[in-house]
Amino acid sequence: MKICTTVQEMRQARATLGTVGFVPTMGFLHEGHLSLVRRARKENEAVIVSLFVNPIQFGSPDDLANYPRALERDIALLKEEGVACVFTPEAAEFYPQGFATQVDVGGVALELEGPSRPGHFAGVATVLTKFFNIVQPQRAYFGQKDAQQCAVVQRFVQDLNIPVEVITLPTWREDDGLAGSSRNSRLTGGERRRAPVLHQALCRARDLVQAGERRRAVLEGAMRDVLVKASLTEIDYVTVVNPETFQTQDMVPENALALLAVRLGAVRLIDNLPLG
Template structure:
């Protein structure tokens, strides 16, 4: 496994491979990340990953400085999976002095997470665009857990005619349903137990949908009521949205996205479930 810190050296190493699957990460890897690496390996043969905590997607009051990092552990996990290339740039490599160019994906970046974290997806789209230009992947792999991020990236790839396929893989969960996330390490034991309420709220709304409920307001109310039963949960938003535009729905459609953001103590958690299509008559 080659671990490479500069763009020039990475491009030189990339030339040894044809089809290449790519898994961009901010490190502190968990089984969700590793599932993406396994799928990339199965579908593309060669795999590249990146480890870069991107400062431009954090607001000044957010947790960039305390975001968990463990490079040696991450590299050992990637090595065990047979990863071919790992790109580990520093901030100055990705954003040289004087950098002023950014990528803005309008509309889908302005809802949900974008409404409560202004500028977040500008940072995401910019760094992912740069990584795609550097890595030149055949396919890039992302987890469904960050649903809005996948919508933004797919729109960017389509609009800018980027020659790659974006593959979205199912969310990997803990036994109690909590979506795996690098931020879960922030949770104290009592908070960790409370965090299971996110998935429980989503599943309650999904069950109502499977039972025939098609009013989006009712599904939102079910999620809010379930979350309200957990004293440690502070709701930021609950949503029933169109899967492509992320506009809020009145009547639920096939594939609608249930999503929510909740604070448990000082830790902000997000999760989602795409609703299945209506069964045939």
């Protein structure tokens, strides 16, 4: 397995590979990331994984500083998975002095996480555009846990005619339902025990939809009740949207997507669940 730290090294390594599946990550890998790697290995001649904590998608310096990192462990895991190349550039390599360009996505990027985390999706779209340009993958793999991010990626890839197939895989969850996330490592023991309530709230909405309920207000109220009863009251949003536009409507479609963002102590968790 080759480890590349510069754009030039990555371009040279890519030139020796055939079809490439790319898994972009910010490191501190968990089983969800590894499931993407395994799918990529099945569908491509080689897999490239990035380990890069992207500074321009963080709104808070403290959030950036506290993001968990475990580079040596991550590299060892990826070697075991048969990854061809790991790309782990320094921030100064990716954003050198004078860097002044960003990819600003409209539409789906303006909803939910958009106003909650100003500048986040521009940072995501910019770094991924750079990665796609450097790595030149045939396919890129993402998890459904970041559903809105996946929709944003699909949007700018289509709009900018980037020749990469974006593949979204189902959310990987712990046995108790908690969605896999690097941020879970920052939860205290008590917070971790409470965290599965997010999934339970989403499942409550799914059960109601499967029973015939289509009123968004009822679904949102039911999810909020589950959270509040578990004393999760620092709620950023709880909603049901059209999964293509991420906009709400009073009567939800059969393929609606339930999403929520809740703060547990110092950690902000997001999750979602298709309701159809």
